[in-house]
Amino acid sequence: xxxxxxxxxxxEDLTVVNSIDLFIPKGELLxxxxxxxxxxxxxxxxxxxxxxxTGGEVKIDGKNNTDMPPYELRREIGYCFQKIGLFPxxxxxxxxxxxxxxxxxxxxxxxxxxxxxLELTELDPKIFYHRYPKELSGGQAQRVAVARALSAHPxxxxxxxxxxxxxxxxxxxxxxxxxxxxNRIPFTGAFVTHDMMEALLLGDRIAIMKRxxxxxxxxxxxxxxNPIDDYVASLIRAPKExxxxxxxxxxxxxx
Amino acid sequence: MKExxxxxxxxxxxxLSLSLVALLVGIxxxxxxxxxxxxxxxxxxxxxxxxxxxQTIPGLALLxxxxxxxxxxxxxxxxxxxxxxxSIGTLPALxxxxxYSLLPILRNTVTGIAGIDEDLIEAADAVGMTPKQKLFKVExxxxxxxxxxxxxxxxxxxxxxxxxATPVGAPSLGNIIFSGLQTKNYPLVFAGCxxxxxxxxxxxxxxxxxxxxxxxRKWNTLKVILCFFILLYSFIFYKGSKDIFFKDENKIxxxxxxxxxxxxxxxxxxxxxxxxxxxxxxxxxxxxxNLLFDALRNDQIDIYxxxxxxxxxxxxxxxxxxxxxxxxxxxxxxxxxKKHNLKVAARLGFENxxxxxxxxxxxxxxxxxxxxxxxxxxxxxxxxTDYVFLDRLEWKNIRGLYKIDFQxxxxxxxxxMYESVHDNQVDVITAYTSDGRIKKYDLLILKDKKKAIxxxxxxLLLSQRAVTKRPLLLKELxxxxxxxxxxxxxxxxxxxxxxxxxxxxxAKTFLSILKKRP
Numbered sequence: 001x002x003x004x005x006x007x008x009x010x011x012e013d014l015t016v017v018n019s020i021d022l023f024i025p026k027g028e029l030l031x032x033x034x035x036x037x038x039x040x041x042x043x044x045x046x047x048x049x050x051x052x053x054t055g056g057e058v059k060i061d062g063k064n065n066t067d068m069p070p071y072e073l074r075r076e077i078g079y080c081f082q083k084i085g086l087f088p089x090x091x092x093x094x095x096x097x098x099x100x101x102x103x104x105x106x107x108x109x110x111x112x113x114x115x116x117x118l119e120l121t122e123l124d125p126k127i128f129y130h131r132y133p134k135e136l137s138g139g140q141a142q143r144v145a146v147a148r149a150l151s152a153h154p155x156x157x158x159x160x161x162x163x164x165x166x167x168x169x170x171x172x173x174x175x176x177x178x179x180x181x182x183n184r185i186p187f188t189g190a191f192v193t194h195d196m197m198e199a200l201l202l203g204d205r206i207a208i209m210k211r212x213x214x215x216x217x218x219x220x221x222x223x224x225x226n227p228i229d230d231y232v233a234s235l236i237r238a239p240k241e242x243x244x245x246x247x248x249x250x251x252x253x254x255x
Numbered sequence: 256m257k258e259x260x261x262x263x264x265x266x267x268x269x270x271l272s273l274s275l276v277a278l279l280v281g282i283x284x285x286x287x288x289x290x291x292x293x294x295x296x297x298x299x300x301x302x303x304x305x306x307x308x309x310q311t312i313p314g315l316a317l318l319x320x321x322x323x324x325x326x327x328x329x330x331x332x333x334x335x336x337x338x339x340x341x342s343i344g345t346l347p348a349l350x351x352x353x354x355y356s357l358l359p360i361l362r363n364t365v366t367g368i369a370g371i372d373e374d375l376i377e378a379a380d381a382v383g384m385t386p387k388q389k390l391f392k393v394e395x396x397x398x399x400x401x402x403x404x405x406x407x408x409x410x411x412x413x414x415x416x417x418x419x420a421t422p423v424g425a426p427s428l429g430n431i432i433f434s435g436l437q438t439k440n441y442p443l444v445f446a447g448c449x450x451x452x453x454x455x456x457x458x459x460x461x462x463x464x465x466x467x468x469x470x471x472r473k474w475n476t477l478k479v480i481l482c483f484f485i486l487l488y489s490f491i492f493y494k495g496s497k498d499i500f501f502k503d504e505n506k507i508x509x510x511x512x513x514x515x516x517x518x519x520x521x522x523x524x525x526x527x528x529x530x531x532x533x534x535x536x537x538x539x540x541x542x543x544x545n546l547l548f549d550a551l552r553n554d555q556i557d558i559y560x561x562x563x564x565x566x567x568x569x570x571x572x573x574x575x576x577x578x579x580x581x582x583x584x585x586x587x588x589x590x591x592x593k594k595h596n597l598k599v600a601a602r603l604g605f606e607n608x609x610x611x612x613x614x615x616x617x618x619x620x621x622x623x624x625x626x627x628x629x630x631x632x633x634x635x636x637x638x639x640t641d642y643v644f645l646d647r648l649e650w651k652n653i654r655g656l657y658k659i660d661f662q663x664x665x666x667x668x669x670x671x672m673y674e675s676v677h678d679n680q681v682d683v684i685t686a687y688t689s690d691g692r693i694k695k696y697d698l699l700i701l702k703d704k705k706k707a708i709x710x711x712x713x714x715l716l717l718s719q720r721a722v723t724k725r726p727l728l729l730k731e732l733x734x735x736x737x738x739x740x741x742x743x744x745x746x747x748x749x750x751x752x753x754x755x756x757x758x759x760x761x762a763k764t765f766l767s768i769l770k771k772r773p
Contacts, residue, residue, distance in 0.1 A: 050380060075383030085378025089396050098382045098392075148382065 289364025363405025691749025
């Protein structure tokens with residue numbers, strides 16, 4: 001459960017996020033959608049305190065996120081971002097296990113969990129366990145990053161345009177996998193993207209942002225059918241056309 | 256030969272241990288400091304600027320300046336805490352080398368950390384690392400190749416600079432380079448340079464190997480190299496602590512200045528002491544001339560040979576015209592013995608002072624015998640002189656008394672003066688009266704009738720500790736009183752400077768002369 005109450009972020013005289021209220025119930029994945037610069041990433045990063053709000057408060061499972069040191073908070077929150085951020089000096093297994101190590105898990109338990117996560121993200125543990133990040137393709141690296149975000153059974157998972165830099169083929173693969181994972185182990189989370197198609201596929205609900213405020217927040221179906229204004233309507237028009245392309249891409253990808 | 260190798264070996268070890276300890280301390284200071292300023296941006300420029308300024312100080316000056324600084328600190332600590340420490344020797348050398356090693360490591364630590372991909376820092380935060388975990392698990396490891404490059408640069412700098420530790424009294428390969436240059440023993444100079452270079456190359460390559468092993472994750476190679484360093488450092492510290500805590504109280508330390516005559520006299524003293532007394536002797540060669548008196552006063556050395564005029568002008572800081580030779584000698588003796596409780600064990604019997612000298616041929620052509628005669632021609636003549644003469648009292652007095660100046664004054668290394676006057680590259684030189692080359696090149700010493708130049712009687716000084724605790728020293732060294740004539744000293748210097756003999760051989764020659772005397 002994530003709760004944002006009139007959360008604001010101001011840089012000097014530029015208001016990036018303007019008094020946002022959000023409620024993400026347990027088990028829901030909310031997509032934050034909007035053009036670049038609309039404040040969606042800033043909103044996301046204020047949840048795990050990578051960015052400190054100028055005003056308002058953020059609660060996770062009812063507890064204020066400033067009640068504990070930031071590093072303790074972040075160990076309970078999975079984070080997966082576009083830049084991937086795998087540590088080049090650590091093996092795949094060690095990258096996935098970082099948070100577990102920080103939490104003081106036993107070695108055997110960590111190993112078991114890493115193998116489980118590799119299988120969940122469809123990476124063969126026999127091949128990938130001991131590899132280093134530079135020996136991975138972009139898609140494989142992002143899978144490892146997803147596994148790392150999931151590793152410590154986080155209360156909440158945050159995605160910051162995680163698939164933005166992947167080729168369409170890999171992107172749709174990973175989108176499907178996120179869906180699969182979500183069906184198996186429902187998690188609470190927020191997912192930032194500027195891709196309406198991705199939002200429609202993954203979101204339980206979608207919040208559309210513009211210039212630091214939320215314009216419309218609803219289920220994909222409702223947004224798709226009843227855009228609240230011209231801006232939202234224009235965002236939806238694009239994926240309608242992309243839909244056809246996407247289907248074609250998926251077919252090729254499955255073949 | 257065997258003995259020479261032994262000396263080379265011991266200097267090699269001193270050089271090695273001095274450099275490595277300085278490097279270790281440098282690393283231990285500059286990496287944490289670098290990390291700190293990486294996170295405290297407003298201190299960054301200040302700290303980097305300061306270490307940059309240190310780097311611009313010439314190495315020799317940095318080392319030399321440590322001595323008076325430490326002396327002041329030592330005096331202060333003595334008055335406040337009743338604790339005194341040595342301002343010459345290993346400590347100033349170590350401090351200077353540490354300061355010198357800071358910049359490359361510090362700068363590379365800052366650069367290395369600043370160069371880390373921001374995404375990795377964000378990832379480190381996001382997975383829940385504390386600032387400390389982030390530092391050790393990510394920042395330092397990612398910056399390591401750059402930091403390593405800095406350490407390698409510092410290694411080469413420090414090992415190179417350690418050759419300049421000799422004048423402040425820390426033995427290093429510089430000892431043989433300095434004395435080799437003075438006595439024109441070029442193979443010795445080469446041996447010193449090559450040994451220092453090999454040392455630098457060896458440790459640079461070893462660090463390179465260490466870095467490679469780390470990057471390629473060859474843990475066994477890494478362990479072997481680390482073990483080597485740990486053993487080496489353990490040995491250095493073990494030996495060092497033994498030397499500090501179990502000082503060999505029987506050891507007598509003889510200091511010498513950096514020229515041939517001083518090396519020979521040092522060897523003569525060493526041989527006599529070792530033959531006639533149970534004490535062992537260490538010679539600290541090529542010490543800075545200004546250091547020696549303070550070192551003797553503070554019991555950091557036990558014996559050295561100096562000259563009455565030197566004490567009069569540089570220690571007593573007397574100005575103006577010098578008193579007569581006798582008066583000056585007794586004034587200096589009083590000063591040394593009554594004011595500082597040191598002992599003039601012997602007056603060796605010759606003087607080594609400055610004198611204008613020219614070839615006999617040219618002097619007779621022009622009809623010059625005295626400085627007065629020289630005055631007429633000086634406006635057309637060139638003077639060859641050493642590094643310090645023109646700033647000294649001698650020159651001031653000569654100019655004042657004789658109203659003389661030269662067409663041109665050329666400053667050169669003192670070892671080159673005699674040849675250049677002989678080859679007519681200069682017309683007059685400021686010779687040292689006990690130098691053997693005056694005889695070799697048949698130079699005429701011009702008379703100083705107005706007594707502008709103070710006398711420089713050779714005096715053998717003993718420290719207070721040496722006098723009270725080592726009575727045998729005074730008893731034996733007293734016998735050197737009036738034992739060396741100017742001619743003998745010139746001959747001994749000549750043996751070394753021109754005949755390629757070692758200073759030891761010259762010392763032995765003298766001792767055999769001494770034994771033949773009744």
